[in-house]
Amino acid sequence: MSSLAPASRAVRVALVQLGNVTADKSYNLQHARDMVLKAASGSAAGKPDLIVLPECFNSPYGVSYFPTYAEDIGYTPGEPYDVEKSESQSIKMLSSVAKEAGTWLIGGSVPEHDVATKKYYNTATVYSPNGELVAYHRKLHLFDIDIPGKIRFKESEVLTGGNALTHFDTEFGRFGLGICYDIRFPEMAMIAARNGCIAMIYPGAFNMTTGPLHWELLARARATDNQIYVAVCSPARDLTATYHAWGHSSLVDPMGLVISTTEVREDIIYGEIDPKKVEEARSAIPVTVQRRFDVYKNVAE
């Protein structure tokens, strides 16, 4: 298990529960831009250091929409990425608004079309305060569920799952990134925590069936399991859309307490990710060093 990366102070976070995600992509991009700038103007506690947008913020959420809204991002992990030359208008907007806001930005997720391989992905990107694209996560676990009479959703009809875990470093510490259904896989958050991440951030969009059952439960479980912060950022609920998002964007602390949350409408919520609280939780209840990997070395066996 690696130790926590040194952090100078708590990170102020803003979660943007974006409303009005319409069929008009240009409008969606402009609205997301405006809301990031609004979030950056801060709360009574001050300007945030990190702003988060929800899953699929530039397009309606649904398998049939992905090909129409998908953009070619052309990112190769480990290689420098020139945003100016990007083919993706969403990436250009996110980079420029991160720079204008002067904050870290987790740009929710967007449908991606990798033109070279002809594959589609659900992809989240992260920007530094100078607009540099620093991390890129393709949803690893595709949202394929079928609850009879309630909801059937099969991302795999169009999308391909990513094949990498994503952690990124900031001056405040290391963060792990997942998208929505990824939160159901505890291994992902555990590996992030054991690699020194102080938080997992999940742009997401749960629904009216699994939202009330599992959204908060999973966020609190991943936080408690690993004694890290967990942020879940949803779109607002729109009953005129084909997919009704659960909303309830929330920030959970390393003891599993929901420290900031909202209801279903468009909103911006603020909270702090304090690395000292991670250390305090781990010293009070030391499960991170009590694990019996001598008994359960390989959980995939």
Ligand SMILES: O=C(O)CCC(=O)C(=O)O
């Ligand atoms: O896991 C769930 O219940 C919802 C997941 C989801 O909405 C998603 O992955 O987009």
